Amino acid sequence: MQNRKPYVRPIHRTWWAETSRFSFYMVRELTIIPLILFTLNLLVGLYSLTSGKAAWESWVAFSASPVVLVVNLLALAGALYHAKTFFSMMPQVMPIKVGQKTVSKGIVVAVQWLVVLAFSTVVMLLV
Template sequence: MSNRKPYIREITPTWWKNHPFYRFYMLREATVLPLVIFTIFLTIGLAALVRGPEAWHTWLEFMANPIVILINLVALIGSLFHAQTFFSMMPQVVPIRFKAKLIDKKLIVMTQWAAVVFISLIVLIVV
């Protein structure tokens, strides 16, 4: 048996702050927090819709609160940021070939955004 002590690298709770890549990653992953709050608000709205007109109007008044509107705007910005980072990674993760030739990364990303806009317009028209 050896009397040497093994090397144990110290890891602080803020280790990720020392590298820009990890700071960006943590920011990207933190975008889920306002989205969770937004989802909870929508779930409460569905429950209010089921309970009747009075509960529905109470929920609408709650959603008109400036703080709730701010949370929803932060959730929208966070989801757009998350989508942008996801779309920009997609061509690297899944390179798409057409007739044995790689499709340009910008074309793939722009096609994804076009699909988002198209689907959003359909939802706006239907609703």
């Protein structure tokens, strides 16, 4: 009985592609790459802002390149996808009760999107 080998179930590299739920999960996880690139670009922009006018203008020219714009659009799409998945999960993880009744999941999700829209509008008006 000492020499028994435990059963190890083989896992293929594409295990996540077999189920749509896992595929959406992997896509959600991969959206972090453009978000990281976007954040690093902003950090370089902040550094160039403190480095002088020439560095700032160089960063602005770099940020206007088509590759950076595509990465920024991918980052926006990734952030919206994260928000969608998070907002749809929230009513299940933390149901909101008013009195004895649970608030509808659709209302909770709609209110979250309205808050995002209101916050984005305020930020756009300030900029």
